[in-house]
Amino acid sequence: MKRKRVLNILIAVLILVLTLAFLEKLLMPKYMTEILEGALISEYYKEEYKEHDVIFIGDCEVYENFSPVKLWEEYGIRSFIRGSAQQLIWQSYYLLEETLKYEKPGVVVFNVLSMKYGKPQKEAYNRMALDGMPLSLSKLKSIKASMLPDEEFITYIFPILRYHSRWDELSREDIEYVFRKRKITHNGYLMRVDVKPLDTVPRAKILPNYRFDDICYEYLDKMVNLCKKNNIELVLIKAPTLYPHWYDEWDEKIKEYARENNLLYYNFLDYIDEIGIDFSTDTYDAGLHLNLSGAEKLSVYFGKILKENFNLTDYRNDDEVRKIWERKKVFYYSMKEDQYKELETYGYLKSYNIRREESEMN
Amino acid sequence: MLFTSYNFIAFLLILFIVYYSIPKKYQWVLLLAANFVFYSFSGWDNVVFITVTIISTYISSTKISNLYSGQASFLKENKGMLSREERKAYKDSIKRKQKLLLIICLLFNLGILAVLKYTNFVIYNINNVMGMFTNVELPFLNLLLPMGISFYTFQSMGYIMDVYRGKYPAEKNIGKFALFVSFFPQLIQGPISRFDDLSKTLFKEHDLDFKNISFGIQRILWGFFKKLVIADRILTAVNTITGDPDNYQGIFVFIGMIFYAIQLYADFTGGIDITIGIAQVLGIKVQENFIRPYFSKSIKEYWRRWHISMGTWFRDYVFYSVSVSQFMMNISKKSRRKLGEKIGKRVPVYLSTITVWFATGIWHGSSWNFIVWGLLNGLIIIVSQECEPFYAWFHKKFNIGHTFLFRLFQVARTFLLMCSLRILDCYRNVGISFRMFCSMFTNWNFSQVFSGKMLEIGLKKSDYYVLLAGVIILIWVSLIQRKGSVREKLSLKSEFVHYAVYIILIVAIITFGAYGIGYDSNQFIYNQF
Known part of the structure; x- marks a missing residue:
């Protein structure tokens, strides 16, 4: 009798857990249209081939501005971008820490824009950076570092506690992608082929001071140490986007830090002409992010730097690796073609439902 | 720590597991510790207040109880040696000492409650009166209102009054008494438990x-x-x-x-x-605190079914105390003499009723809307009581008292009446509340x-x-x-x-x-x- 009761309880608990797990899947945002940025982080874990020479980490300045497929085509470099919208430096650090559990890249490229944020900014960005990570110690530490005062830790462990109220806004997208999401990035690169030329760059605000927060340095130090410990070359970059404004004072501080720590630092804003970026054709949001054309130009330029500075193998002659990357290329070019077709037909990227205010995501 | 917070759910899970894992004789000790952990989440300052109430009530009730046992053994020892007058004089002297202890304890603890809860209300009213004559205003005080103070104060004051009335002896173990006063599930919003009821299971060992x-x-x-x-x-x-x-x-x-x-x-x-x-x-x-109050057919019945522990507390410790007080006895005599037996005997009952409802109102909040709300409740109860013979006649005459539809009407009427009174609670301002009530009939x-x-x-x-x-x-x-x-x-x-x-x-x-x-x-x- 007692055994039967225990068994019944266990079955009931199992049914409850399965029901809640299903509801969680159903209620969590899928990020398959409109705000695609929320789907970036989780794509890495579905990647079968987790062997990369270069890992990019950072915010939109990496996932919108570098094309791993181009790096492969031009230099045979295998790369992946672990970026998310307004990824904060501690999120980048913990994401890197976690990535290193899966693989050991030769080079890690970190975009330094997030040094300007010493505090968590917005729950939505936290969610995009954290919800896609599987449960791990790194994730727990990242949650703890990222939470805003009105957020609850447990809601990151059981996201249904955060998204429970979405039941009345479920759409076809939620049903369609409840168990399986479609792939939307190219090794973390979010493709956009549309063009919105640069008109005017907003004037930079004068700041009360140009110090980076101590916490940012703390995590940058951690990142440096983590890379050293794992024999990884860390490269600091600042993507060539015109705003949010990157102040000269900030640039000096990063240069000084790079010098002190013997790191490569490239502020691509200083190389715009050399790269060949033309903000009348190479940006989809008037200078905030690069489009495919700009990203490919930047990738070609940066790939050369990587090749010259680090001993990166060209894998294009490796049949096994080439096969994998050929598949990626097919997906890359078919999406490129699709996007151009849509632009021609509708004047905007219809199936990507991208008509929103681009400045929301940075 | 809110009941609906994740912390509280985690706290409960840990408590439940530990509670049934430790030797049963320590279960009550664990609960006592849990109470203080729970309470400390709202700030250590709060713990001080509840501790003061526990200690002061414990000391006073123990002394009162000891006087009872001292009296019993004295009378036993001197059985047959004391005249009736001497016994009465002795008992009266004991009662006086007990009463003094009771009053000190009540004044002290209700004083804490009153100061913390009502000082700013008093200042507000003084300022309003002074505003008619001067521009001087007294500043409001930044007073901390410890979590559940009304509940634990009432619970401990009920306890000491029971001990004073000889309903049961005082609890000797201060830990157990502290557990009774601070039992965390009821600390936030009641019910206001009675010691003789709760202690039956609170200190027991549980499988x-x-x-x-x-x-x-x-x-x-x-x-x-x-x-x-x-x-x-x-x-x-x-x-x-x-x-x-x-x-x-x-x-x-x-x-x-x-x-x-x-x-x-x-x-x-x-x-x-x-x-x-x-x-x-x-x-x-x-104990249960509600018995489907919205199914009540009258306000009186409603208050027997809504927040029962508060209603019975006011009945047992305020209504009875006020109605049997010397002051009320004197009023009773005078009113009977002047208004006749039939009406005169109701005067003290109604005065006590009004007192209870005034207290109930102000207990709910230190503002006039709650006082008016309380008094209106009392008034409606008195009027309904007065109208009862008419209702009985009416029901008999038209034979409608027992029909389902009429009962439904009574339930709806009571519900709407209670809702109307609660407008005072909604708007927290007497003027606005009355204006809003009237707007229901004027603004179509x-x-x-x-x-x-x-x-x-x-x-x-x-x-x-x-x-x-x-x-x-x-x-x-x-x-x-x-x-x-x-x-x-x-x-x-x-x-x-x-x-x-x-x-x-x-x-x-x-x-x-x-x-x-x-x-x-x-x-x-x-x-x-």
Whole structure:
């Protein structure tokens, strides 16, 4: 009798857990249209081939501005971008820490824009950076570092506690992608082929001071140490986007830090002409992010730097690796073609439902 | 630590596991420690206040009790040696000492409550009066109101009065007494327990009992359902309507008052369900505080079924004390002499009633709206009592007293009357409350209900569906309850049904509960009392 009761309880608990797990899947945002940025982080874990020479980490300045497929085509470099919208430096650090559990890249490229944020900014960005990570110690530490005062830790462990109220806004997208999401990035690169030329760059605000927060340095130090410990070359970059404004004072501080720590630092804003970026054709949001054309130009330029500075193998002659990357290329070019077709037909990227205010995501 | 916080749920889980893992003789000690852990979450300053109440009440009640036992042994030792007058004189002297101890303890503890809760109300009124003559204003004080102070003060004062009246001897173990005063599930919003009732199970050693645990968990889940799915969802609409009296008048006052009735019921009874459920999981029996009050056919009956522990507390410790006081005796004599036996004998009863309702009003909050609310309740009860012979005649004459429709009318009338009185609670301002009440009859804007304005009060269509379903379930459960415990009935069903109920409740609470970011985190309404 007692055994039967225990068994019944266990079955009931199992049914409850399965029901809640299903509801969680159903209620969590899928990020398959409109705000695609929320789907970036989780794509890495579905990647079968987790062997990369270069890992990019950072915010939109990496996932919108570098094309791993181009790096492969031009230099045979295998790369992946672990970026998310307004990824904060501690999120980048913990994401890197976690990535290193899966693989050991030769080079890690970190975009330094997030040094300007010493505090968590917005729950939505936290969610995009954290919800896609599987449960791990790194994730727990990242949650703890990222939470805003009105957020609850447990809601990151059981996201249904955060998204429970979405039941009345479920759409076809939620049903369609409840168990399986479609792939939307190219090794973390979010493709956009549309063009919105640069008109005017907003004037930079004068700041009360140009110090980076101590916490940012703390995590940058951690990142440096983590890379050293794992024999990884860390490269600091600042993507060539015109705003949010990157102040000269900030640039000096990063240069000084790079010098002190013997790191490569490239502020691509200083190389715009050399790269060949033309903000009348190479940006989809008037200078905030690069489009495919700009990203490919930047990738070609940066790939050369990587090749010259680090001993990166060209894998294009490796049949096994080439096969994998050929598949990626097919997906890359078919999406490129699709996007151009849509632009021609509708004047905007219809199936990507991208008509929103681009400045929301940075 | 709010009942609906994740911290509290974690706290409960740990407590339940440890409680049944340690030797049973230490269970009450663990509970005492848990009380202080729970209480310390609201700030260590608060712990000081409750500790002062515990110590002062313990010392006074022990002394009162010792005087009783001293008196008993003295009288036993001197049996037959004392004349009747000497015995009476001795007893009177003991009673005087006990009374002195009682009064000191009452004044001290009720004084703390009064100072913390009512000082600013007094200053507000002084400023209003002074404002008529000068521009000088007394500054308000920044006083801390410890969590649940009204509840634990009333509970401990009830205890000492019982000891004084010789109902039971004082508890000798200060730890156990502290546990009684600070028992955490009821610390926030009651019920106000009696020592002789709660101590029967509070200090006992408890075995792990499947029935207690399953019944307790069911009750907790039901409480969470009421609180999170109904009360906290409707809260936004209530706040929107009552927060903007210029914009929401007429029919919206009516809607607001009905919504508030639903919110208050779901919130308060939900909290009590959680309290009783937690206690039951621990093997402790806490008294019921509600018996389907919205099914009452009169205000008097309503108050016998709503917040029962508070009503009986005021009846036992205020009403009886006031009505048998020397002052009231004198009034009784005078009124009988001047107004005749029939009317005169009612005067002290009604004066005591008014006193009780004044106290009930001010207990609910230190503002005039609560005082007026309390007094109006008392007034309606007195008027209904006076009209009872007429009602009886009317019912007999037209033979309608026992028809279903008439009973339904009585229930609806009582419900609407209580809702109307609660407008004072909604708007927290006597003037606005009366203006809003009148607007229900003068501002005919019924058409606005269908013009989309109902979707501007913080509720979407989907919220209305959830609320409708929630309220239907609430009424349905209440109807079943009339024929006995729902959980007992459920226990007779197959295990499949039990577990289905658990799963449905948990899923409903998690999915349809109004909690987390996007919802106002809302304390239980009765926390503030």
